[in-house]
Amino acid sequence: MTNRTLNPEPSAGAIATAQLRLVTLLQKRDLLVLAAIVVVMIGLALWGQVRMGPEEGGSGTIPIFRGLSVPLALLGLLWPLGVWRADSPERRGYFWSLPVDRRRHTSLRVGIGWVVLVGVSLLIMAAAAASFLPSVIRFEDLRMDVAQVWEPLATATLAYVIVSIFAVLFESPVRWMILAWVGVLGLYIVGEAADLDGLVEGVEDTVESLFVAIGGPVVADESVSDWGRQYLVWLPIAAAGLLSALLWRHEER
Amino acid sequence: MNIPTKLTGNGWALATSGLRKSYGKTVALRGIDLTVPEESVYVLVGPNGAGKTTALKILLDLARPDGGSAEALGMNPRRDGPRLRAQIGYIPEAQKWEHGWMPVSRLLAYHASYFPSWDGEYAARLSKRLELPLERPYGKLSKGQARRVQIVLALAHRPPLLVFDEPTDGLDPLARETTLSVLAEHIAEYATTVLISTHLVHETEKLADHMGVLRDGVLRAQATTDEIQRSLLRYRAEVPDGWDGRAVPDSGVLRRAARGREIEWMVWGSEGEVRSMLGEAGAQVREVTRLTLEEAAVALLSPEGGNHDQ
Numbered sequence: 001m002t003n004r005t006l007n008p009e010p011s012a013g014a015i016a017t018a019q020l021r022l023v024t025l026l027q028k029r030d031l032l033v034l035a036a037i038v039v040v041m042i043g044l045a046l047w048g049q050v051r052m053g054p055e056e057g058g059s060g061t062i063p064i065f066r067g068l069s070v071p072l073a074l075l076g077l078l079w080p081l082g083v084w085r086a087d088s089p090e091r092r093g094y095f096w097s098l099p100v101d102r103r104r105h106t107s108l109r110v111g112i113g114w115v116v117l118v119g120v121s122l123l124i125m126a127a128a129a130a131s132f133l134p135s136v137i138r139f140e141d142l143r144m145d146v147a148q149v150w151e152p153l154a155t156a157t158l159a160y161v162i163v164s165i166f167a168v169l170f171e172s173p174v175r176w177m178i179l180a181w182v183g184v185l186g187l188y189i190v191g192e193a194a195d196l197d198g199l200v201e202g203v204e205d206t207v208e209s210l211f212v213a214i215g216g217p218v219v220a221d222e223s224v225s226d227w228g229r230q231y232l233v234w235l236p237i238a239a240a241g242l243l244s245a246l247l248w249r250h251e252e253r
Numbered sequence: 254m255n256i257p258t259k260l261t262g263n264g265w266a267l268a269t270s271g272l273r274k275s276y277g278k279t280v281a282l283r284g285i286d287l288t289v290p291e292e293s294v295y296v297l298v299g300p301n302g303a304g305k306t307t308a309l310k311i312l313l314d315l316a317r318p319d320g321g322s323a324e325a326l327g328m329n330p331r332r333d334g335p336r337l338r339a340q341i342g343y344i345p346e347a348q349k350w351e352h353g354w355m356p357v358s359r360l361l362a363y364h365a366s367y368f369p370s371w372d373g374e375y376a377a378r379l380s381k382r383l384e385l386p387l388e389r390p391y392g393k394l395s396k397g398q399a400r401r402v403q404i405v406l407a408l409a410h411r412p413p414l415l416v417f418d419e420p421t422d423g424l425d426p427l428a429r430e431t432t433l434s435v436l437a438e439h440i441a442e443y444a445t446t447v448l449i450s451t452h453l454v455h456e457t458e459k460l461a462d463h464m465g466v467l468r469d470g471v472l473r474a475q476a477t478t479d480e481i482q483r484s485l486l487r488y489r490a491e492v493p494d495g496w497d498g499r500a501v502p503d504s505g506v507l508r509r510a511a512r513g514r515e516i517e518w519m520v521w522g523s524e525g526e527v528r529s530m531l532g533e534a535g536a537q538v539r540e541v542t543r544l545t546l547e548e549a550a551v552a553l554l555s556p557e558g559g560n561h562d563q
Binding site for chain 2: 007087
C-alpha cells in the first residue's frame, strides 16, 4: 500500500456529544410532554403555596417518592426501547459501520440513556413532590431523605439495566421485554426466597463506609425498605450482566 | 486457456485470502481470493445470493468469516475495525438504514460528527447536485432518494476506499446517470479505490477497470476489464453439414449457440489460438467480436463459465 494520510477517527467528545444529542432527540416528544407536566405541577404548587399556605401539622418530609418506584420502574423498563429506537436490531447495520469501537459505542449509548433516564426520573420526582408540597410543608422546612430518593432511582435503574442486557444481546424488542419480565420475576422470587440479609448487610456496610469516607450522608437503616437494601446487591449483579453482554456481543476483535 | 482467478502484481488496497463464510447450512463464500488494486474501480459481479454482500460485510467487520483472512488498506477489519471504518465510504445493500425519523440535513450532520474529515461544503455541493430533499425525514424518502442520501454519506468524508453494494439499485435512469457521473468525478478528483458489487454490470461499465465474477461463493474470474475484453471473444463460424461439434475442445469455451449452419462460441483465450482450434475442428470463422462487459459477465457466470477448481 502506498503511503497516504489516513482519515482520523472521531474524538471521544464528539461521539459522546453525538450520542447525547441523538438520545435526547429520540425522546424529544416524551421529554416535552414531561416538561409541560412538570411546569404545570410546579406552577400549581407555587400557586397553592401562595394562596393557601402549608397545612397545619405538616410532617416536613416529602411523602411520595417511594410511591413513584412502580411508575419509574415501568419507565425504566420501557426506556431502552426509546434509546435504541433508531437503530437496526443488534446494531449490525448503520451503528456498527461507524468508525468507533463497538463496545465503547454501545456502552456510551446505554450510559447516556441511563443519564437521561435519571434526569427524567428526578424531574418526575421533583414535579410530584412539588405538587404535594403546599399541603404538607413549608419550603424552608424541607428535608431531603436520601433513602427516599434512592429507592425509586434504583428501581428505575435496575429495570433499565435488565432490559438493556437483552437489548444488547438480541434483535427483537419483544424478546427484550419478555426476557426482562422473566428476569424481574426471577429476581423477585430469588429475593423473596433467599436469605440475602448477610450479603445485603455486607454491601450496605461497605457503601456506608464509602459514604462516610467521602463525607456523604449516612442513611438510617430503618428508612430503607428491604427491597431498597437489596438493590445494593442486585444493581452490581445486573451491571455485571450488562457488561458481560457488551463484552461478548459487541466484541470488536 | 484457463480463466484467471488471481491478479498479479502488488499494491493491493484490499485483499482476501481463502475467505470462507457459511450461514448455517448455506455456504456464502467458499474460500475466495479477492484482490483489489489501489486506486482501481473493481466491479464484483454475481447473481443474487452469490456471496457478494457477505464479502463486503466482512471488510467492514459486519460479518465474521469462518476461515481465511481479509485486509483493507493494510488493516485487518477485525483488529483495526474503527480505524479502518474511518477510511471507508460504505453504501449497504439496503436502501434505508436506521434513523428514518431524522430529516436528511440532520442525518448528514449526525454522520459528519463521526468523521472529522467530513467536508461540509462538498456535502452541500453533492446534496444540491443529487437534489436531496434536506428537510424531509430520511424514512419517508423514495428508494432512489434514500440511495442518493447514502451516496453523500459515503463520499463527503472523502474516504480512500469506497465499498458500494448495489449502489444504483432503486434509482431511475436519470438519477442513475447523475449518480454515476458524481462517482466518476469523485474518483477523478480524489485518490480512491472503489469496490462495487452489482448484478447490473452495464451501469458501471464506463467506470470499471477490474472485474471479479462470483457465483455460488466461488470467484470464477478476476482480471482487468481490458484483459477480459481482449481474451473473451465471440466467434461466429460456419460449419459443414453433419459437422461434429465435439471436435471443438471444451477448454475456454463458455457459451455455444447454433443458428442453422452457423455456430457462435464465446471462448476465453488468445484469438489466434482459438481461430486455429476452430479451424482444425472444421469450422470456418467468419467474424470475431468483442463482448461488452455485461455480456462477458453473463458468459463467465454461465454454468460452463469459469474455473471450478478453487
